[in-house]
Every structure is written in structure tokens, then in C-alpha cells.
Amino acid sequence: MTTFKELGVNPKLVKGLEELRIITPSQIQNEVIPVLLSGDTDLVGQAQTGTGKTAAFGLPLLQKINPSKKVVQALILCPTRELGQQVAKQLFKFTKYTDKIFTEAVYGGAQIDKQIAALKRPTHIIVATPGRLIDLVNKKAVDLSHVKTIVLDEADEMLSMGFKKELDQILGFLSDVKNKWLFSATMPHGIKQIVNQHMAADAHRIEINKKEVVNKNIAHQFVITQEADKLQVMLEFLKTQKGNRGVIFCKTKKATKTVAKQLIAKNVAADAIHGDLLQKERDKVMRAFKNESLQLLIATDLAARGIDIPDLSFVIHYELPDKEEYYTHRSGRTARAGNKGISLAIVTTPEIKQLRYLEKALHLSFIQIR
Structure with a gap:
């Protein structure tokens, strides 16, 4: 049975996982983490909801952050406020024993001025809904020029909520980013278009239980x-x-x-x-x-x-x-x-x-x- 340490996860992060009682990697974590830790890469991961995708991309993402550089180094796009808050909370819990890595969640339906003020503090990772991120970019309230990794979490959800235009726009002005990681439970036509247009032709593709789009439990x-x-x-x-x-x-x-x-x-x-x-x-x-x-x-x-x-x-x-x-x-x-x-x-x-x-x-x- 593989452990997170054997997958290459930093011992300080492993200590945080153990405290959360996350001991044995799930299938998607087993397959995704070594690929994302091996160097700069694009990745398309298909797995049903509830399989541990946040840790699958979150742990490698945290290891790529340089805490001493007080700039935004990673961007995670989520379909909703709730998911964004939840991802930010998970990353915070994972980093209990590491050097301080600051994550800020921004989303529509909340006061933009407060979010702009929060982003003036040191921020390494931004978790955002696509529409709110575009608003912040238009207001020049966020500097994405140092971003090295962008994650699309629940990409099919973002698509079905009508965010295709915003996703194309964001990926367009971050076209030079070395790591683009997309996770989705299903692969409708619009997601395939995003992959073909914005990701490398040799992007890693990982599908967990292709025949079991729905959790077998x-x-x-x-x-x-x-x-x-x-x-x-x-x-x-x-x-x-x-x-x-x-x-x-x-x-x-x-x-x-x-x-x-x-x-x-x-x-x-x-x-x-x-x-x-x-x-x-x-x-x-x-x-x-x-x-x-x-x-x-x-x-x-x-x-x-x-x-x-x-x-x-x-x-x-x-x-x-x-x-x-x-x-x-x-x-x-x-x-x-x-x-x-x-x-x-x-x-x-x-x-x-x-x-x-x-x-x-x-x-x-x-x-x-x-």
C-alpha cells in the first residue's frame, strides 16, 4: 500500500495530513501526485466527485509555492463560492506544519472592496470563481504575472454554469503558464474544446474508473x-x-x-x-x-x-x-x-x-x- 511520503509529498505536509486522518492516498491521488511533482506539466484528470481531487492537486501545488516570495504564484478556479471557500480551507489545513503559505478565496456575491483589501496582504494562492477574477483583473486589483500554476476544479460545473467565455479569457491571458491542471467529473464537448485550445498536446490524461463515472460506493x-x-x-x-x-x-x-x-x-x-x-x-x-x-x-x-x-x-x-x-x-x-x-x-x-x-x-x- 502506497503512502503520501512514497508519492513524494513533503514530510511537513504529510504530518498535516496525518492530523486530518488522511493516511492512505486515494486512487486519483496515487496517480496524479507523482505526475504533478515530477516537473512542469499540463494535466487533465477525470474522476467522480468525492474521490479526493483537492489533495490530488493541492499537495503538489503547495510544494511548488515559494513562501518567501510574496507574490501570487497559483490560481485555482472553482464554480461556486462554497467550493472556493472549501478548497481554501483544505489548503490551510494541509499547511499547518509548513512555512506560511497564504491563500485567499474571492467570489461573486460578496463585497469586492473587501476582497481587494484582502488581496493587498501577502497572497501566494488565489481561489476564485471565474466572473469575480475577471472583475478583479479589470480593476487591476490582482497581479497574475508571477502565476506558474492554474487549476480548473470541477471544470464541467463551471461550463454548465455559463463560464466558458470567462475561462477562455483567463486561460488566454495566462497562456504562458507552465502548469495547467484541469479536473472534471465528466468530459462534455466544451471541456474538450478548452483542453484542445489552451493545454499542451502532450498533456497527461488520467481517468479514474472511466466506466464508473458515478462512485461505486x-x-x-x-x-x-x-x-x-x-x-x-x-x-x-x-x-x-x-x-x-x-x-x-x-x-x-x-x-x-x-x-x-x-x-x-x-x-x-x-x-x-x-x-x-x-x-x-x-x-x-x-x-x-x-x-x-x-x-x-x-x-x-x-x-x-x-x-x-x-x-x-x-x-x-x-x-x-x-x-x-x-x-x-x-x-x-x-x-x-x-x-x-x-x-x-x-x-x-x-x-x-x-x-x-x-x-x-x-x-x-x-x-x-x-
């Missing part, structure tokens, strides 16, 4: 019922979970609001996140979910972008998604860091055809539980 289950009985079926399932936490997915804002109201009326600790919420309202719901005063989060696909809550036991598809990559990202919210989880689809008879399509497209096997 997830049990994919379904129940057939009438539309009017979906709520009752869900309540019966929740009883079996005895307080375990999960996310319920709907396709529309209207549906998330309705389901949340129905669950709250049944004294279930639940709340919804959707596009109509102000950022501070969304933050309040997410805080309540993270500190476990809420058992359930009801979300649309867009609103759930970048959410990473450890120890989620299940996800429920109250409505099936329109796109197969949405199913990948939905179900990837559970069974993280080697844990097991359930992905339950509550479907009506006409929806079975869509379920069979997902089964075939994603190489899954759905089990009917009643």
Missing part, C-alpha cells in the same frame, strides 16, 4: 409510485434513515419550495436552497445544514453546485434530472471519502424510460426497492 435505488404519493414514499424512506442527513433534488425552484413546506409541516428539519434566495439567506440555510440543525436540504441542480458536506447518507431524486451529468453530480454528494451512500429515485411509470437511459449511459444498475 453508492447504492442506486428506485421506487415506482403515483405523482400524488411521492411525498408519502419519501417520508417512509426517511423513517428508515433514523435522522441520517441527505439532499433532496428537484428540477425547479417552485418544486423545492413546495417540498420544503410539506416536510416542515410534517415536523421534518428541512429547508430549501434555490435561485431566488439572497446570498445571506442561502448562507444561513447552508450554515444550519452544516451544523446539523437541519436534517434535509432540498435543492435544484444549479443551487447545489459546489456543496460539499461530509457524511451525507443519501440523496433523493424527487424529480429525475434532465441531463446525465446532473445525475452524476447529484449522486456524488453522498458516499464521499470512502463511505457508502444511497441514491434513491422516486419515479412515476412514465419516468422509468428516463431511469433506464441513465442506467445505460452511466453504466449503473438501479435496484427497485418496492
Whole structure:
């Protein structure tokens, strides 16, 4: 069994990992870390959500930073505020025993003046959402001339959120950067375009379980019922979970609001996140979910972008998604860091055809539980 030390990770970083109880490298960490530590390189990594991508790129990235140089040396692009904050927090935890490496997270929906002030302090790594980074560059509030590494984390999410133009722009003015690392759960056409246009032809390509785009620790289950009985079926399932936490997915804002109201009326600790919420309202719901005063989060696909809550036991598809990559990202919210989880689809008879399509497209096997 390989260790992080054997992969070439700095002993001071290994000490920080051990304190976080990260002892054995995951498959993507095993394959990616030695490549990224071997020298300057471009890399395309495909792996499902929850496989340890942050450490896979974060550890080599931290080793490339020169702490004595008080300039921005690396840039990590993320689709959402939540993911950006989470990545920055992880990097901070990894560096507990190393020389001080300063990371700053910047994102839309927050006051830009405060972020500009924060960037005036020594900063080695910027974690940013694409739109906010462009704003900061336009205001000449950030100097990227010393950047040697750029990471695109959850690239397919950034694409589906409409950031293609911004990504092209950022990669365009950082075209001379020696290390471009792209990570994505799926590889839609737009991602292939970015790879072909902005990355070296000999970029390393690493695919983890190509046939298993969805984590193998997830049990994919379904129940057939009438539309009017979906709520009752869900309540019966929740009883079996005895307080375990999960996310319920709907396709529309209207549906998330309705389901949340129905669950709250049944004294279930639940709340919804959707596009109509102000950022501070969304933050309040997410805080309540993270500190476990809420058992359930009801979300649309867009609103759930970048959410990473450890120890989620299940996800429920109250409505099936329109796109197969949405199913990948939905179900990837559970069974993280080697844990097991359930992905339950509550479907009506006409929806079975869509379920069979997902089964075939994603190489899954759905089990009917009643």
C-alpha cells in the first residue's frame, strides 16, 4: 500500500495530513501526485466527485509555492463560492506544519472592496470563481504575472454554469503558464474544446474508473409510485434513515419550495436552497445544514453546485434530472471519502424510460426497492 511520503509529498505536509486522518492516498491521488511533482506539466484528470481531487492537486501545488516570495504564484478556479471557500480551507489545513503559505478565496456575491483589501496582504494562492477574477483583473486589483500554476476544479460545473467565455479569457491571458491542471467529473464537448485550445498536446490524461463515472460506493435505488404519493414514499424512506442527513433534488425552484413546506409541516428539519434566495439567506440555510440543525436540504441542480458536506447518507431524486451529468453530480454528494451512500429515485411509470437511459449511459444498475 502506497503512502503520501512514497508519492513524494513533503514530510511537513504529510504530518498535516496525518492530523486530518488522511493516511492512505486515494486512487486519483496515487496517480496524479507523482505526475504533478515530477516537473512542469499540463494535466487533465477525470474522476467522480468525492474521490479526493483537492489533495490530488493541492499537495503538489503547495510544494511548488515559494513562501518567501510574496507574490501570487497559483490560481485555482472553482464554480461556486462554497467550493472556493472549501478548497481554501483544505489548503490551510494541509499547511499547518509548513512555512506560511497564504491563500485567499474571492467570489461573486460578496463585497469586492473587501476582497481587494484582502488581496493587498501577502497572497501566494488565489481561489476564485471565474466572473469575480475577471472583475478583479479589470480593476487591476490582482497581479497574475508571477502565476506558474492554474487549476480548473470541477471544470464541467463551471461550463454548465455559463463560464466558458470567462475561462477562455483567463486561460488566454495566462497562456504562458507552465502548469495547467484541469479536473472534471465528466468530459462534455466544451471541456474538450478548452483542453484542445489552451493545454499542451502532450498533456497527461488520467481517468479514474472511466466506466464508473458515478462512485461505486453508492447504492442506486428506485421506487415506482403515483405523482400524488411521492411525498408519502419519501417520508417512509426517511423513517428508515433514523435522522441520517441527505439532499433532496428537484428540477425547479417552485418544486423545492413546495417540498420544503410539506416536510416542515410534517415536523421534518428541512429547508430549501434555490435561485431566488439572497446570498445571506442561502448562507444561513447552508450554515444550519452544516451544523446539523437541519436534517434535509432540498435543492435544484444549479443551487447545489459546489456543496460539499461530509457524511451525507443519501440523496433523493424527487424529480429525475434532465441531463446525465446532473445525475452524476447529484449522486456524488453522498458516499464521499470512502463511505457508502444511497441514491434513491422516486419515479412515476412514465419516468422509468428516463431511469433506464441513465442506467445505460452511466453504466449503473438501479435496484427497485418496492
